[in-house]
Amino acid sequence: MLTKKLFIQIIGMVAVVFFAVACADNKAKEAEVSEDTVPVQVTKVTQETITEKVLTSGLLSSSTEARLSFKIGGIIDKIYVKEGQAVTQGQLLAVLNQTEINAQVTQAAEGLNKAERDLQRITNLYKDSVATLEQFQNVNTAYTVAKQNVDIAKFNQNYTEIRAVANGKILKKLMNVGELAQAGAPVFLMNGTTSQDWVIKVGLADRDWAKINIGDKAKVHFDAYPDEVFEGTVSQLAQAADPMSGTFQVEISVNPKNARFASGLMASVEITPSNVQTKTIIPIEALVESNGKEGIVYTIDDKKIAKKVNITIARLIEGKVVVTSGLENVNQVVTAGSPYLVEGKKVVIK
Numbered sequence: 001m002l003t004k005k006l007f008i009q010i011i012g013m014v015a016v017v018f019f020a021v022a023c024a025d026n027k028a029k030e031a032e033v034s035e036d037t038v039p040v041q042v043t044k045v046t047q048e049t050i051t052e053k054v055l056t057s058g059l060l061s062s063s064t065e066a067r068l069s070f071k072i073g074g075i076i077d078k079i080y081v082k083e084g085q086a087v088t089q090g091q092l093l094a095v096l097n098q099t100e101i102n103a104q105v106t107q108a109a110e111g112l113n114k115a116e117r118d119l120q121r122i123t124n125l126y127k128d129s130v131a132t133l134e135q136f137q138n139v140n141t142a143y144t145v146a147k148q149n150v151d152i153a154k155f156n157q158n159y160t161e162i163r164a165v166a167n168g169k170i171l172k173k174l175m176n177v178g179e180l181a182q183a184g185a186p187v188f189l190m191n192g193t194t195s196q197d198w199v200i201k202v203g204l205a206d207r208d209w210a211k212i213n214i215g216d217k218a219k220v221h222f223d224a225y226p227d228e229v230f231e232g233t234v235s236q237l238a239q240a241a242d243p244m245s246g247t248f249q250v251e252i253s254v255n256p257k258n259a260r261f262a263s264g265l266m267a268s269v270e271i272t273p274s275n276v277q278t279k280t281i282i283p284i285e286a287l288v289e290s291n292g293k294e295g296i297v298y299t300i301d302d303k304k305i306a307k308k309v310n311i312t313i314a315r316l317i318e319g320k321v322v323v324t325s326g327l328e329n330v331n332q333v334v335t336a337g338s339p340y341l342v343e344g345k346k347v348v349i350k
Contacts, residue, residue: 037346040337045327048281058202060265062191064166071159073183083173087164096160108153115146198254200267203247211273218252218271230254280323286333298334298341306345
């Protein structure tokens with residue numbers, strides 16, 4: 001008959017055997033799981049309303065910036081302003097030597113007097129049937145041309161001077177007294193100085209140009225004022241691309257507040273479009289491969305099988321991927337464990 005002590009020893013040995021068998025079985029199962037499945041984590045594909053800001057840069061200038069010139073050519077007789085000088089609208093800036101233009105006015109007037117005498121003479125002869133109708137018509141035409149020549153000469157006489165087109169400042173004086181100014185050649189570069197005149201001209205690609213509208217707000221940073229942020233508003237949108245650069249010019253009006261502005265200041269601009277869009281968003285961790293606008297992610301089907309999905313990437317925004325196509329019927333993507341996946345691999349979601 002077994003003693004109590006021996007009985008306890010037998011029970012203990014049986015327990016050890018069962019424990020060893022159980023451990024071996026668990027290890028076999030773990031080996032099986034690790035060999036045939038990959039542990040992963042998944043995240044839902046979301047639809048988010050986002051505003052894609054447009055980042056660009058440009059130079060500060062005035063909307064009233066103008067290149068002032070003479071309508072006709074001639075020798076510059078007097079210049080009344082200097083570079084950097086403030087001017088008022090209508091102020092006289094420069095005049096040409098009028099000797100030649102005055103002579104042209106006199107010449108045109110004398111030609112008109114002769115044409116009037118010829119017309120009077122031919123009219124009398126025509127009444128007496130001495131001159132033909134053709135002769136009368138030719139002299140009448142000559143009189144009309146002479147009269148128009150007087151008007152042209154007097155008109156040009158009024159444009160032998162340059163006046164300021166607005167209140168502003170002379171930025172550059174491009175010619176000096178005594179130089180021959182060709183018709184239309186710039187003599188002064190000036191701009192307006194009111195707070196509403198300052199604009200930043202930037203060139204945008206077509207995809208960015210299409211996002212914004214007149215009135216959209218912008219934040220402007222100048223290298224000259226690194227600690228200040230200026231408010232801007234989109235004031236003009238080009239309706240045709242620049243043939244040289246292929247970009248669309250956009251003007252952003254800027255309020256200088258109390259800052260001292262000057263043409264040519266470099267500015268960085270962040271435009272916030274008023275139009276918001278709903279986009280498909282996934283975490284950047286879900287992206288397995290990418291090549292430009294193309295990328296690859298993994299999703300899990302109902303049978304816990306990994307499936308490779310090709311997607312089209314719009315852009316990256318703050319650690320998120322904006323997807324334009326490829327995830328139309330996908331609810332979740334793998335965000336952890338995807339580097340160990342291949343098409344058709346079994347997974348376990350943790």
